[in-house]
Amino acid sequence: MTAPDGTVPSATTDGEGARPRRRRLRGLVVAAVAVALAVGTGITAGSTVALWRDRETFSVRMPAGVVAFGARTVTAPATATDWATGTGDPVEAVFGPGQAATLYDTGSAAVLFQVDSLAQGHRGLRYTVTPTVSGGVFGAATLRLFTVTSPALCVPGATGTPATASTPWQPGYSTATALRAEYWCLVATFDKVRGAYANTASVVGDVQTSTGTVTDAVRAQASWAAQVLKAINPATEPAHRLTFRYETFRGPTP
Structure with a gap:
């Protein structure tokens, strides 16, 4: 329809034409809230990210999907700081003071770490692991870091292929909502x-x-x-850490 002045009314003004735009905006807002919930509030192991798409309120396609990444020492209580807030944001898993006495007395100790991740849409996810160990019993020990398929396999004396990186999610299209867990084992041997x-x-x-x-x-x-x-007191063991950093990478789009 043409107005008296010869112009054509815009589809984004009030009226029926405004509905598609408002619907898209509402969808993007809900999507943004879902992403914030996934990566900013601390998803615990075994949780699902069910809020990333609300099919009842909108149907806008969300090609990016949700990304979540967290890591922690299994023996430590879970906290919100176990979760990254964005790509490249480091997550630190602390160890040492709780295991130093065992390592000093028995000559061997194993520390288990868990990494939880989720990548939806056409994005893969990979991460690196960087140990920072200085001083104390662990600083004087021989360390080996590798992945295990089950927590039960992370025991003193365990062996595995040394590793410092993993790619738990390939970039093929995914609508998964369950976190994927990987386990890392740090085995230390010490001769006092x-x-x-x-x-x-x-x-x-x-x-x-x-x-x-x-x-x-x-x-x-x-x-x-x-x-x-060796003149080392396990009671004064400093905190050591593994630093996990993730990144996403794109795959083919349909």
Whole structure:
């Protein structure tokens, strides 16, 4: 329809033409809220991201989807800081003070870490793991970091292929809503003996008899040994950490 001045009314003004625009805006708002809930409020292991698309209120397609990434030391309580707020945001899993005594006393310890992630749409997700260990019993230990398929496999003496990165989500299109868990195992071995010392002392004496002098008739001998231990107090173990950083990458679009 043409107005008297010759112009054509815009489809974004009040009236029936405004409905498509308002519908799109409302869909984007709901989508943004869902993403914020997924990556900003701390999704716990086993949770689902069910709010990313509300089919009853809008039908706008959301090609980006939800991305969530979190990591923690399994023995530590879960907190909101276990979750990244965006790509490249580091997540730190702390360990050391709780395991130092076991490592010092037994010579071996294993620390289990869990990584939870979700990537929807046409995005893959990959991440790196960077250990930061300095001082204390762990700083003097030999460390090995690798993935395990089950938490039960992360035990002292366990072995695996050393790794520092993983790609849990490939970039093919995904509408998954369940978090995917991966497990990392840090195995430490420690020898608290710095060195060993051993010595033997002997005393030789001569005895006078009626027939003369008997040489080496009296001999005293003593031996002793000791181990020198490394001067490390497990009670003062500093906090160490694994730093996890993720990024998403694009795949083909339909």
